[in-house]
Amino acid sequence: AAGVIQSPRHLIKEKRETATLKCYPIPRHDTVYWYQQGPGQDPQFLISFYEKMQSDKGSIPDRFSAQQFSDYHSELNMSSLELGDSALYFCASSPTRGETQYFGPGTRLLVL
Protein backbone atom coordinates (compact mmCIF):
# COMPACT_ATOMS: atom_id res chain seq x y z
CA ALA A 1 0.00 0.00 0.00
CA ALA A 2 1.12 3.53 -0.75
CA GLY A 3 2.54 5.44 2.19
CA VAL A 4 3.29 9.06 2.95
CA ILE A 5 6.36 10.23 1.10
CA GLN A 6 8.67 12.89 2.45
CA SER A 7 11.62 14.51 0.77
CA PRO A 8 14.39 15.02 1.34
CA ARG A 9 15.08 12.40 3.99
CA HIS A 10 18.11 14.23 5.29
CA LEU A 11 19.04 17.89 5.06
CA ILE A 12 21.98 19.87 6.35
CA LYS A 13 21.79 23.66 6.44
CA GLU A 14 23.72 26.54 7.91
CA LYS A 15 22.25 29.03 10.37
CA ARG A 16 20.11 31.72 8.74
CA GLU A 17 19.58 29.62 5.60
CA THR A 18 16.19 28.47 4.33
CA ALA A 19 14.84 24.97 3.87
CA THR A 20 11.84 23.48 2.11
CA LEU A 21 10.45 20.12 3.12
CA LYS A 22 7.98 18.28 0.92
CA CYS A 23 5.23 15.85 1.76
CA TYR A 24 3.14 13.66 -0.54
CA PRO A 25 0.14 12.22 1.30
CA ILE A 26 -1.44 8.84 0.74
CA PRO A 27 -3.74 9.03 -2.33
CA ARG A 28 -7.27 10.23 -1.49
CA HIS A 29 -6.22 11.55 1.91
CA ASP A 30 -7.50 15.10 2.23
CA THR A 31 -5.74 16.21 5.41
CA VAL A 32 -2.03 16.79 5.96
CA TYR A 33 -0.28 17.48 9.25
CA TRP A 34 3.25 18.60 10.11
CA TYR A 35 5.04 17.69 13.34
CA GLN A 36 8.47 18.49 14.74
CA GLN A 37 10.33 16.09 17.01
CA GLY A 38 13.45 17.33 18.76
CA PRO A 39 16.08 14.88 20.06
CA GLY A 40 14.59 12.75 22.83
CA GLN A 41 11.32 14.68 22.66
CA ASP A 42 7.75 13.82 21.78
CA PRO A 43 6.41 15.06 18.44
CA GLN A 44 4.98 18.57 18.54
CA PHE A 45 2.20 19.62 16.18
CA LEU A 46 3.03 22.49 13.85
CA ILE A 47 0.22 22.96 11.35
CA SER A 48 -2.39 21.09 9.34
CA PHE A 49 -4.34 21.50 6.12
CA TYR A 50 -7.73 20.18 5.09
CA GLU A 51 -8.73 20.37 1.45
CA LYS A 52 -5.88 22.81 0.78
CA MET A 53 -6.93 25.24 3.52
CA GLN A 54 -5.12 25.66 6.83
CA SER A 55 -7.26 23.89 9.39
CA ASP A 56 -5.27 23.94 12.61
CA LYS A 57 -2.17 25.66 13.92
CA GLY A 58 0.12 24.61 16.70
CA SER A 59 3.50 25.77 17.89
CA ILE A 60 4.80 26.81 14.50
CA PRO A 61 7.34 29.64 14.58
CA ASP A 62 6.61 32.74 12.50
CA ARG A 63 9.74 31.90 10.49
CA PHE A 64 7.98 28.80 9.19
CA SER A 65 5.16 28.70 6.67
CA ALA A 66 3.39 25.89 4.91
CA GLN A 67 0.84 25.30 2.22
CA GLN A 68 -1.03 22.49 0.54
CA PHE A 69 -1.24 22.45 -3.22
CA SER A 70 -3.97 21.41 -5.66
CA ASP A 71 -2.50 17.90 -5.91
CA TYR A 72 -2.67 17.70 -2.07
CA HIS A 73 1.07 17.63 -1.56
CA SER A 74 2.33 20.01 1.09
CA GLU A 75 5.50 22.00 1.63
CA LEU A 76 6.95 23.35 4.86
CA ASN A 77 9.13 26.39 4.31
CA MET A 78 11.59 27.30 7.01
CA SER A 79 13.55 30.55 6.94
CA SER A 80 16.28 32.10 9.09
CA LEU A 81 17.15 28.66 10.40
CA GLU A 82 18.39 28.39 13.96
CA LEU A 83 20.39 25.65 15.67
CA GLY A 84 17.28 24.77 17.66
CA ASP A 85 15.42 23.90 14.45
CA SER A 86 17.50 20.72 14.17
CA ALA A 87 14.93 17.98 14.50
CA LEU A 88 12.94 15.28 12.75
CA TYR A 89 10.06 16.74 10.78
CA PHE A 90 7.16 14.42 10.15
CA CYS A 91 4.30 14.75 7.77
CA ALA A 92 1.16 12.73 8.31
CA SER A 93 -2.03 12.35 6.34
CA SER A 94 -5.51 11.12 7.09
CA PRO A 95 -8.63 10.39 5.04
CA THR A 96 -11.01 12.00 7.54
CA ARG A 97 -10.47 14.78 10.03
CA GLY A 98 -9.86 13.50 13.54
CA GLU A 99 -9.22 9.91 12.57
CA THR A 100 -6.03 7.88 12.31
CA GLN A 101 -2.99 9.73 11.02
CA TYR A 102 -0.44 7.92 8.87
CA PHE A 103 3.07 9.20 9.26
CA GLY A 104 5.84 9.51 6.72
CA PRO A 105 9.43 8.46 7.47
CA GLY A 106 10.41 12.00 8.38
CA THR A 107 13.01 14.51 7.25
CA ARG A 108 16.01 14.84 9.53
CA LEU A 109 17.15 18.46 9.50
CA LEU A 110 20.51 19.42 10.91
CA VAL A 111 21.32 23.11 11.26
CA LEU A 112 25.00 23.91 11.71
Add this chain to the structure above:
Amino acid sequence: SQQGEEDPQALSIQEGENATMNCSYKTSINNLQWYRQNSGRGLVHLILIRSNEREKHSGRLRVTLDTSKKSSSLLITASRAADTASYFCATVRGQAGTALIFGKGTTLSVSS
Protein backbone atom coordinates in the same frame (compact mmCIF):
# COMPACT_ATOMS: atom_id res chain seq x y z
CA SER B 1 4.58 17.97 27.02
CA GLN B 2 1.31 19.66 26.16
CA GLN B 3 -0.57 16.61 27.24
CA GLY B 4 0.73 14.85 30.30
CA GLU B 5 3.00 12.13 31.43
CA GLU B 6 3.64 8.59 30.37
CA ASP B 7 4.65 6.05 32.88
CA PRO B 8 7.15 4.50 33.02
CA GLN B 9 9.61 6.54 30.95
CA ALA B 10 11.64 3.38 30.31
CA LEU B 11 10.84 -0.29 30.66
CA SER B 12 13.13 -3.30 30.24
CA ILE B 13 11.70 -6.80 30.09
CA GLN B 14 12.50 -10.28 28.82
CA GLU B 15 10.94 -11.84 25.76
CA GLY B 16 7.65 -13.51 26.59
CA GLU B 17 6.82 -11.12 29.41
CA ASN B 18 4.00 -8.59 29.28
CA ALA B 19 4.65 -4.85 29.06
CA THR B 20 2.26 -2.25 30.42
CA MET B 21 2.55 1.45 29.65
CA ASN B 22 0.36 4.16 31.08
CA CYS B 23 -0.60 7.54 29.74
CA SER B 24 -2.40 10.48 31.30
CA TYR B 25 -3.86 13.46 29.52
CA LYS B 26 -5.18 16.84 30.57
CA THR B 27 -8.11 17.84 28.39
CA SER B 28 -11.29 16.24 27.11
CA ILE B 29 -10.69 14.06 24.10
CA ASN B 30 -12.39 12.75 21.00
CA ASN B 31 -10.17 9.70 20.77
CA LEU B 32 -6.81 8.44 22.01
CA GLN B 33 -4.26 6.68 19.83
CA TRP B 34 -1.09 4.73 20.48
CA TYR B 35 1.91 4.92 18.18
CA ARG B 36 5.20 3.06 18.02
CA GLN B 37 8.46 4.60 16.92
CA ASN B 38 11.60 2.64 16.22
CA SER B 39 14.74 4.64 16.94
CA GLY B 40 14.79 7.80 14.85
CA ARG B 41 12.21 6.52 12.42
CA GLY B 42 8.60 7.23 11.56
CA LEU B 43 5.62 6.76 13.83
CA VAL B 44 3.47 3.70 13.23
CA HIS B 45 -0.16 3.76 14.27
CA LEU B 46 -1.07 0.87 16.57
CA ILE B 47 -4.60 1.36 17.82
CA LEU B 48 -7.31 3.98 18.27
CA ILE B 49 -9.83 4.02 21.10
CA ARG B 50 -12.73 6.43 21.10
CA SER B 51 -13.85 8.40 24.14
CA ASN B 52 -16.98 6.23 24.49
CA GLU B 53 -14.99 2.99 24.51
CA ARG B 54 -13.36 1.44 27.56
CA GLU B 55 -11.26 -1.35 26.11
CA LYS B 56 -9.99 -2.42 22.73
CA HIS B 57 -7.89 -5.32 21.49
CA SER B 58 -5.71 -5.76 18.44
CA GLY B 59 -3.58 -8.89 18.24
CA ARG B 60 -1.21 -8.83 21.22
CA LEU B 61 -2.25 -5.29 22.12
CA ARG B 62 -4.86 -4.33 24.68
CA VAL B 63 -5.75 -0.71 25.31
CA THR B 64 -7.95 0.63 28.08
CA LEU B 65 -9.33 4.12 28.50
CA ASP B 66 -10.66 5.72 31.68
CA THR B 67 -12.03 9.14 30.81
CA SER B 68 -12.93 9.88 34.44
CA LYS B 69 -9.27 9.56 35.37
CA LYS B 70 -8.05 10.91 32.03
CA SER B 71 -5.78 7.94 31.60
CA SER B 72 -5.08 5.07 29.24
CA SER B 73 -2.93 1.98 29.32
CA LEU B 74 -1.32 -0.12 26.61
CA LEU B 75 -0.60 -3.76 27.33
CA ILE B 76 1.64 -5.77 25.02
CA THR B 77 1.39 -9.46 25.79
CA ALA B 78 4.07 -12.07 25.11
CA SER B 79 6.56 -9.43 24.07
CA ARG B 80 9.20 -10.03 21.41
CA ALA B 81 12.57 -8.45 20.74
CA ALA B 82 10.97 -6.76 17.72
CA ASP B 83 8.68 -4.83 20.09
CA THR B 84 11.69 -2.80 21.24
CA ALA B 85 10.72 0.79 20.44
CA SER B 86 9.30 3.97 21.92
CA TYR B 87 5.56 4.03 22.47
CA PHE B 88 3.57 7.25 22.48
CA CYS B 89 -0.01 7.93 23.32
CA ALA B 90 -1.65 10.79 21.48
CA THR B 91 -4.99 12.49 21.87
CA VAL B 92 -7.07 14.39 19.38
CA ARG B 93 -7.68 17.72 21.06
CA GLY B 94 -11.34 18.50 21.40
CA GLN B 95 -14.00 18.28 18.74
CA ALA B 96 -12.91 21.10 16.51
CA GLY B 97 -9.19 20.42 16.33
CA THR B 98 -7.52 17.57 14.53
CA ALA B 99 -3.94 17.76 15.77
CA LEU B 100 -2.46 14.89 17.74
CA ILE B 101 -1.11 15.88 21.14
CA PHE B 102 1.57 13.41 22.14
CA GLY B 103 2.72 12.26 25.54
CA LYS B 104 6.41 11.97 26.31
CA GLY B 105 6.57 8.28 25.47
CA THR B 106 7.80 5.08 27.04
CA THR B 107 10.98 3.46 25.77
CA LEU B 108 10.53 -0.30 25.80
CA SER B 109 13.49 -2.65 25.59
CA VAL B 110 12.81 -6.36 25.13
CA SER B 111 15.77 -8.64 25.46
CA SER B 112 15.93 -12.20 24.20
